[in-house]
Amino acid sequence: MFRLWAREFKDGRMLRDLVVEDDSDDTRTHKVFGAIEKACLKFDLSRPIWLEANVDEFKRTAVTRFRGESFIDEVDFDYLEVRIIEED
Numbered sequence: 001m002f003r004l005w006a007r008e009f010k011d012g013r014m015l016r017d018l019v020v021e022d023d024s025d026d027t028r029t030h031k032v033f034g035a036i037e038k039a040c041l042k043f044d045l046s047r048p049i050w051l052e053a054n055v056d057e058f059k060r061t062a063v064t065r066f067r068g069e070s071f072i073d074e075v076d077f078d079y080l081e082v083r084i085i086e087e088d
Helices: 028-042 050-063
Strands: 002-010 013-022 063-067 077-087
Touching: 002 028, 002 050, 013 028, 050 063
Parallel strands: none
Antiparallel strands: 002 013, 002 077, 063 077
């Protein structure tokens, strides 16, 4: 089972969160992108743009934070954190 935890933060407080599960045979990359897309649909957000810092951080730690500059639309939070909490 693959599970990704998406959380919105503002002023050091978590506003909302969602765990997305995927038990498909897709690649890890497809699972990550699919889970982020599902979380953004649920949170009514545009999909974030992966900046080089996000890619590097996610490769190292399986966690990254998307700040306002990663979104096309204006957002009302400080960052969206995504974290893999379980991998097959």
